[in-house]
Amino acid sequence: MDALLERLRAGLPAEALITDPDVTASYAHDMASFCDAGDPAVVVLPRTVEEVQHVMRTATALRVPVVPQGARTGLSGAANASDGCIVLSLVRMDRILEISPVDRIAVVEPGVVNAALSRAVNEHGLYYPPDPSSWETCTIGGNIGTASGGLCCVKYGVTAEYVLGLEVVLADGRLLNTGRRTAKGVAGYDLTRLFVGSEGSLGIVVKAVLALRPRPPQQLVLAAEFPSAATACDAVCRIMERGHTPSLLELMDRTTVRAVNPMASMGLPGTTEALLLCAFDTPDPAADLAAVGELCTEAGATEVVPADDAAESELLLQARRLALPALETVSSATMIDDVCVPRSRLGAMIEGTAAVAEKFGLTIGLCAHAGDGNTHPVVCFDHTDADESRRARESFDEIMALGLELGGTITGEHGVGVLKKEWLARELGEVGLELQRGIKAAFDPLGLLNPGKLF
Numbered sequence: 001m002d003a004l005l006e007r008l009r010a011g012l013p014a015e016a017l018i019t020d021p022d023v024t025a026s027y028a029h030d031m032a033s034f035c036d037a038g039d040p041a042v043v044v045l046p047r048t049v050e051e052v053q054h055v056m057r058t059a060t061a062l063r064v065p066v067v068p069q070g071a072r073t074g075l076s077g078a079a080n081a082s083d084g085c086i087v088l089s090l091v092r093m094d095r096i097l098e099i100s101p102v103d104r105i106a107v108v109e110p111g112v113v114n115a116a117l118s119r120a121v122n123e124h125g126l127y128y129p130p131d132p133s134s135w136e137t138c139t140i141g142g143n144i145g146t147a148s149g150g151l152c153c154v155k156y157g158v159t160a161e162y163v164l165g166l167e168v169v170l171a172d173g174r175l176l177n178t179g180r181r182t183a184k185g186v187a188g189y190d191l192t193r194l195f196v197g198s199e200g201s202l203g204i205v206v207k208a209v210l211a212l213r214p215r216p217p218q219q220l221v222l223a224a225e226f227p228s229a230a231t232a233c234d235a236v237c238r239i240m241e242r243g244h245t246p247s248l249l250e251l252m253d254r255t256t257v258r259a260v261n262p263m264a265s266m267g268l269p270g271t272t273e274a275l276l277l278c279a280f281d282t283p284d285p286a287a288d289l290a291a292v293g294e295l296c297t298e299a300g301a302t303e304v305v306p307a308d309d310a311a312e313s314e315l316l317l318q319a320r321r322l323a324l325p326a327l328e329t330v331s332s333a334t335m336i337d338d339v340c341v342p343r344s345r346l347g348a349m350i351e352g353t354a355a356v357a358e359k360f361g362l363t364i365g366l367c368a369h370a371g372d373g374n375t376h377p378v379v380c381f382d383h384t385d386a387d388e389s390r391r392a393r394e395s396f397d398e399i400m401a402l403g404l405e406l407g408g409t410i411t412g413e414h415g416v417g418v419l420k421k422e423w424l425a426r427e428l429g430e431v432g433l434e435l436q437r438g439i440k441a442a443f444d445p446l447g448l449l450n451p452g453k454l455f
Contacts (some may be wrong), residue, residue, distance in 0.1 A: 001041055004062055004086075008044065011054035018043040025081025027069065027089060028081045033335045034385075034393055035418040037115055040067070040087040047092050049169065049206045056204065057173035059086055059303050065451045066171075068200035070110065070142025073134040075336050076417030078146060078199040078453055085451075088204065090141050096120055097207070104212045104307040104346045105164065105181060110141025110205050117210075127156040129156035132413070133324070141205050147197030149413030151320070154371025155247045155281075156213070158413065160196040167207035168195060171444040181209055194439070200450040202443040213233060219247050219281035221313035222306040225272045229253055229354075232274035233301035233347035236370045238295040239278065244288065244427065248279035249371030250320050252351055255357075256365040256378075259326035264319045271302070276370065277320055323367040324378065330363050333383035335396050339403030340374040340412030352402045353377045360395040362388070374412035375403075397423075416454050 008017060018024055019042050020074040029037035041064070046052050059066045065085040072079050081087050094111035102123045108117060114135040118128050131150035132138050138148070143168075149158040165179025179185070179192035195202055232251055239249065252260065252275045261268045268275070276296065280288040286306070293304040307313040328334055341349045350366055353375070357364035363380040377399050381392035400410045400423050410416075410423040425433050438455055440447075 004041060004058070004064055007058045007062065007428065008042065008055065011058070011422050012044065012046070012051055016045050016047070016051065016439070017455070018045070024087070027072070027087045028073040030074040030077060030079040032075050032077040032080075032417065032419050033333060037044035037077070037080040037395055038085065040081040041084045042091060043087040045089045045092045049167070049175065052088070052090075052169045052204055052206055052409050053173045053175065055086060055088055056169050057170060058447065059448055060172045063446060063448070065448050066158050067450050068141075068204050070139035070145065071113070071134075071137050073138045074142065074146055074415065074417065075338070075413070076146070076415045078415050078417030078450070079142075080418055083450055090204070090206075091139060093206065096452045097125055099126070101126060106210045108140055108208055108210060110138045110139060110144070110208065114138050114140060114143060120172055121212055122215055125213040128162065128212055130159045130162060133321070140208060140210070144196050144205055144208060145159055145199050146415035147413065149372075149374060150370065151250060152250050153369055153374070154249045155245050160193060161369050162237065163192055163196050163208060164211050165209035166192050166195055167334045168203035168205055170203045171446065171449050174254075176203065179209060197415065198455050199417060201440060201454055202447075207382050216247070216281040217283060217285070218310045219279040219313060220285040220289055220307050221248070221277055221279040221316045222292070222293055222302040222304065222363055223316045224276045224278070224305070225268065225303040226274040226276065226299075226301050227271065228300075229274045229350040230347050232276050233350065233370070235276055235296045235299035235301065236346060237344060238299055240371065241291055241416060242295065244292060246278050246288075246292070246371060247281040248277065248317075249369070250277040251275070251346075251368045251370040252320065252323060253354075253366040255363060256323050256327060259330060259365060263326045263329075266319055266320050275302075275319070277316060277349060279317075284445065320367065323365070327365045327378045327380055330365075331380040331382055333381055333392075335379040335381070335392055336414070337377045337379070337396060337414050339377070339400055339408055339410060339415040340372070340373060341403055341406045341408030343371070343373045345406040345408070346370060346373055346375070348403065348406055349375050349408070352406075356395050356398045356402070359398075360391040362391060362395055363396065372412070373408070420452060
């Protein structure tokens with residue numbers, strides 16, 4: 001410990017180091033349940049690339065593990081500390097270095113908050129689409145590490161589709177530049193895409209070149225009430241089959257609607273079994289909403305309410321944003337899954353999740369980015385009750401098994417971290433796992449970067 005601190009201090013300002021165990025303990029974990037976390041030896045908060053390089057050279061020399069962190073809003077334990085590690089928090093590297101309206105790119109440091117970047121590029125008539133639910137606090141570095149998604153993915157895609165290039169500090173302190181600033185480029189292997197979703201296990205992202213889009217028109221939202229989840233999912237299939245491209249297509253099941261209804265003062269009838277929210281940011285969103293409203297009615301919607309303006313649209317979207325806070329009032333703890341299935345199997349996923357809830361005697365609410373099949377089953381349980389906690393974890397596993405059975409994936413946007421290591425191995429298979437471990441060994445032969453995550 002003394003040797004580690006001495007070497008770190010030689011290349012870092014005093015304010016970059018935190019050694020008080022009461023403070024370092026607060027950096028030990030992210031927001032995931034059921035994920036072990038260790039006691040870090042020290043927390044480092046660098047401001048420059050050179051300081052990150054010094055940390056990695058020191059870690060390599062002394063064989064000390066390093067756990068990179070952003071805002072720790074993750075839900076898989078990917079940012080959890082290991083015993084005796086250096087926690088490398090990148091939140092102070094928070095500069096927007098460049099915004100280019102001509103090239104339609106932004107160059108940012110990893111600690112830039114998603115919402116701050118979005119507002120900054122909006123001033124230039126531009127748009128950075130990825131919008132995780134925690135966008136007001138989560139960082140771009142964390143978004144890259146977990147390949148984050150958000151509400152707009154149905155039209156605009158996920159973080160990986162907007163990362164053009166990276167500057168990465170490798171495990172031994174060398175600096176690697178990947179990708180490009182240009183609109184096109186196919187030189188060599190796509191190392192940029194490899195780092196996106198790697199959860200800090202291959203290198204430390206210290207700069208990112210991000211693609212931007214022109215800012216779209218203000219979206220309008222439609223809310224449709226359904227007598228069953230099956231009819232709501234039928235509407236989703238009809239909307240996508242007819243070639244519509246909504247900017248948002250979100251679904252809440254009965255349990256979630258009942259939790260949100262009083263909190264959002266929506267006044268939904270007790271017969272509402274599912275609520276579908278659809279938005280368009282096209283030049284004529286009202287016409288698009290009218291067409292989608294007809295499809296919802298054909299599928300069995302009992303009520304279809306299109307918003308007249310942006311203010312009314314925002315009120316409707318507030319219900320979706322309240323889904324997790326509302327479910328958190330049901331019990332003392334929650335586990336949030338993010339199983340993604342083909343759109344055509346969304347109804348089976350919702351039905352199967354309801355069966356899991358009944359089997360384990362638990363409340364499980366489900367909201368979904370319905371347009372891309374990404375479901376978020378939220379398991380509600382009493383964390384002080386050992387038996388209920390056990391049932392919560394077992395139900396979580398059954399939901400992941402269901403997702404794979406339906407041709408889906410164990411994680412659409414939250415990552416693997418600690419929580420889903422066993423399930424990653426099942427999804428990848430023996431050959432896939434062997435190759436991924438080989439990639440990890442090529443970048444990090446000593447296994448110092450975020451050990452115990454993914455594999």
